[in-house]
Amino acid sequence: MRILLHLTLAELRRLRWWTLGWAVLQVPGLVMLWSGDDTPGSDLSYRFTMLQAQLAFAWAYLLTHEVWVEAAPLGPERFWKPRPISLAQLLGSRALALLTLLWLIPVLVSIPFWCFWGLTVADWGRALLSHATAGAGGFLGGLAVAVLNPWIRRGITRYLASLLCLACVGILAGFFSYARYEWAGYRDSPFNEDGRLSLLVGAWALVVLVSVGLLYLTRKRWLSSLVLGIFGAGACACYLFLPIPAPLLTPSPAAESALGRLEGFQFSRRPGEREYLQVDAQRRDPAGIPLELRADQLLLEQGELRIPVFCYLRTPTQKGGDINDVPNFVPDASALRGAVRVAAPTRVEGWLLAQDPLSSLDPAKPLRLTGVAQLSRYSEDEVILIDLPRSYEGKVLRRQSGPWSISVRQIRGDLFVSASTRPRLASARVPATARLRFMDCTHVQVSRGTHSSGSRSFTALGVVWHVEQVDLRDPRCQTTSKLTDPKVRLRVGHEHGVGAVRVDAVIPGITMLDTLGEGSASK
Amino acid sequence: MNPIEITQLSRSYGRVDAVRGLDLAVPEGSICALVGPNGAGKTTTLRVLAGLLDPSKGSACILGVDTRRLGVGERRRIGFLDERQQQPDWMTVRQLLDYCAPLYPAWDKGLEVELLRRFELPGDRKLSQLSRGMRMKALLISVTAFRPEILLLDEPFSGFDPVVRDDVSRGLLDVAQEGNCTVLLSSHDIEEVERVADRLVMLELGRKLVDEETASLLARHRRIEVELYEEDGAAKGTGVEAVEGTPVSAGPGAGATGGGAGVGTTGLTGLPSAGAWPSHWSRPEDSGDRIEFVDTQYAAESCEEACRARYPEAAVQERPMTLRDIYLHTARSAALARGKGRAS
Structure with missing residues (x-):
């Protein structure tokens, strides 16, 4: 047993950088789960969960490859062969090392989070099993590839290594994107809609291909590494310093047309540096068409507080189905100092997210709210209608x-x-x-x-x-x-x-x- | 019982026979060297003994255990060094030794420190960053610091500068002598072998040519020079024509010989009789007024007498041979015999 532990520790020491990277990679997923976007089960949570699972699989595969192929236990020239190490001890140590790397390390990293979240014993079991499943998947994949022809094996490994790099870049870029957009005032990170991220990922894949091609043609690893490094640094810099697009956009003609068909709503276009629509929804739609108006952001623009509204329309025949999304629909929302005035439909509930506007408000002066520009839907089939008073005054x-x-x-x-x-x-x-x-x-x-x-x-x-x-x-x-x-x-x-x-x-x-x-x- | 015993060992790689019917016994405490040209079967023999390869035929026993059944207990008493063996290059020298130490209960920390000091090895440098010589020294420490009873070394001196060779051979000698260790090594470096080995086994094409104690081998080989003079003192032609070497005759204790006759085929003119040319006088060379040959069963008196009987007027000189000379002579004789065998 002493020898087994000795060999296992040596193996872990050999793979110490892999271990460290592996441990670090566990954290983003956990943090996302902890303080991710507002909606559980949302696309962002799902994507990150899936991304982390794929990353775990790829990493487990590479670790298995490293342990079983690069330092294969079989063959007369292996280090252990003439040493007083039995095959059972060697395989045991390798298995123990893999178990530690693929399962114990993620669990150890996760334990503080699990304790913090207050998981029950049953949940601990499920979570442990979940980690074991991800690790076992990669392990079996690595083992299956290990028995293949060396050329195929190498090809698959390089491909997966590139994929892993890609996933790392993706996850990092996702976090940057998330943080940047949140900092800019977005309530939901437009990570999924961030076209530049897709562009970055695609370009990265292209450069990986170019790099592999260079390596193949020139046999100069430094050259391909240089290309990768330069592109990676440049891409990250571009991505970080490019300005974030403002969430205020003029509605598309289709959206405008769709909104215009609704009775009781009048839309007007007000000239300015940036065009926006003003919603006057004082009257309810007589047709009873379920309507959702949602104010997602407050933006300060030319001294005015503006609320971009996402308008979701559902017709009776499309109940619960197709939703015509009319994004970036801006009602009149103004008045910074002293009061916030929002012209709003009668059936609304909402969030007003503000950053700078509130910081500039004077606490001594009353906050005057005349409405809220959001009608939220609690479930797919139910729309809660709330009538707001004309105005409300309170302290800031x-x-x-x-x-x-x-x-x-x-x-x-x-x-x-x-x-x-x-x-x-x-x-x-x-x-x-x-x-x-x-x-x-x-x-x-x-x-x-x-x-x-x-x-x-x-x-x-x-x-x-x-x-x-x-x-x-x-x-x-x-x-x-x-x-x-x-x-x-x-x-x-x-x-x-x-x-x-x-x-x-x-x-x-x-x-x-x-x-x-x-x-x-x-x- | 000898700690290393090989009986009719054969090992094949596909259709290639690397070792053919090798018999070998290495006495306890001796340092035995396997020498031979490339492809002679030295490395294969050592790998079979280390349990890395299984014999195709025959058997190899080490410490009384068949090498196919070597266990952890036996391996703790055997050190095996082969430069081609995979090593944990990511480790520093110190880490390598710390890694190996728990594997061997008899690990001698004092000896490790002493060897580290003697070899002047930087303990904090990775194996991958060491020169070949330093790397070999580090590996040598890792296989000797537990005072093995058997030490199997494959080419421990090859490709190193004289200083490293000297260091390695000195360390090897010290370890072997202090621990009564039985050493079997393979090498192309005959000078170092002569220095450290007390027994020599020559292999060729998987077969054994010579198996003898080094001292005996050196003692029974002499280069003989016969100077022929005219009656007036001028040199006389020997008339040696178309000289061909005789196959090597084995010395005492030889397990196998090159075989073949060839006695009396010298073609020396002026000699009493070609058939009277002793079989252990091999590879005569004629340089006009001088005949040179190697006496593989040299005894001073009998050699002198035999020469006088054939060349009464000649001056006979004997010169000792180095192990390198003996090796070259034996290898070439064997090659000639082999060529002759194929021709016939």
Whole structure:
């Protein structure tokens, strides 16, 4: 056993850089899962989960290749052969090394996250199995390739190595893209729509091909490495420093036409440096066509606060089906100093995300809201309609560093304005522990219950993450407790959690409402 | 029982016979050298002994165990060094030794330190960054620091400068002498072999030509020069024509010989009789007034007498041969005999 461990440690030492890279690669996926986009099961989460799974497979394959092919145990010229090492000890050490690399390292990296998320024993088992499955897949793949003809083996390995590089570039670029767009004020990262990323990935694949061609023709590794390095650095620099396109765009003629057919809505084009549409949706559509207007961003442009609205139209015959997306539809939203004025349809609920605008507001002056430019849909079949009063006045939150979010809702006749320093946490999302600091809170209202108006689930690490949205209209869910500690720790749960939690923090003059998903809450 | 015993060992690679019916016994504590041209079967023999290859026929036993059944216990007592053997080049010298040490319960840390110091090896340098000589020294430490009972070395001196060769051979001698280690090495470097080996086995085409103690081999080989003079003191032609070498006769203890006769085919004119040319006088060369040949069973008195009987007026001189000379003489004689055999 002592010899076995000795050999295993030596093997791990040999593969130490692989191990380190492998461990580092585990982190982005976990971080994404923890603090990813607002919508569980969204395309972004799915993509990253899949990307990480593919990366795990490729890495496991390469590790297996490294352990079994490059340092193959068979053959008279192998180091171990004349040494007092039995074949069983050698194979055992290799297997132990692979188990450590492919399974134990990811698990060790994940454990802090799992503890933080409060996974149950069953979930731990599933997550462990999930890691084992990914590792075993790569291991078996590597083993299968190891028995192939050396030329084929080399070709497949080079291909997979290139793919791995590509995946690494993709995942890094994705993170950059995500961060940049979020920093620029986007609520959802347009990672999927970032054409430049696709271009980068495609160009990278092309350069890998060129590099391999150069290597083949010139037999000069430094030359192909140089080409790869120069392109990689240049591409990253270009990608990082290219300006992000503004989310405000004029609607396409098709979208405009589609909107124009709706009764009760009038659209006008206002000249300016940047064209936008103004929505006047004072009257309800008599045809009863489900309509969603959603304000995703606030942008400051020429001294005006503007809200680009994404308009989703659904006809009765297309219920739950085809949605005509009319993006970047800008209603009138103005007034920076002292008040925010939003012309809005009657049936709205929404988020107003702001960064600079709020920081420039004077806390001493009242915040005047005349409407909210978002009508949100809680589920596929249900549209919650909320009538807003004509205006609402309240105090402005004290300024804090970082981005702010304000959410305005009207529930049972009361208007709730939610605010958070972390906009992403303000939505029902993430299997994570959120730590919020409520400023000027008097008490926190915690709601528990099983009644939910909508739920979503997604799978990651073999665990089905289940996020419920609790309907505060259900009086059975409501409890109230005095907040003595301004730091409220919320643990968002998952499928086996203790139930949904909703935290309402009441602030003098303004009510803060945050839905963080299910789990337990403590002060 | 000898620690290394080979009986009728044959090993083939496909249709190529690398070793053919080799018999070999290496006594305990001796340093035995396998020499021979490329393709003679030296490396194959060593690899069979190390358990890296299985014999095709016959058997090879080391420490009383058939090499096909060598276990961890036996391997802990055997050191095998082959430059072509895969090494963990990513390790530093120190890491290599630390890696090897736990594998051998008898690892002598003191000896390791001593050898490191003697070889002046940088412990923190990777094997891949070492010169060939330094790398060989590092590997030599890794196979000798546990004081093996058997040391199998494949070409330990090849391609190194004299200083490295001297270092390696000195270290080898010290280890062998201190630990009563039985060493079997293969080499093309006959000078170093002469220096370290007390037994020599010559192989050719997988067969054994010579198997004898080095001292005995050196003692029984002499180059004889016969100077022929006219009565007036001028040199006299010997009339040696179309001289062909005789096959080598084996010395005492030889297990196999080059075989073949050839006695009396010298073609020396003026000699009493071609048939009287002793079989152990081989490869005579005529340079006009002088006849040179190698006596493979040299004994001073009998050689003198035999020469006087044939050349009463001649001056006879004997010169000792180096192992290199003996090796070359034996190899060429064998090649000639082989050519002659094919011609006939």
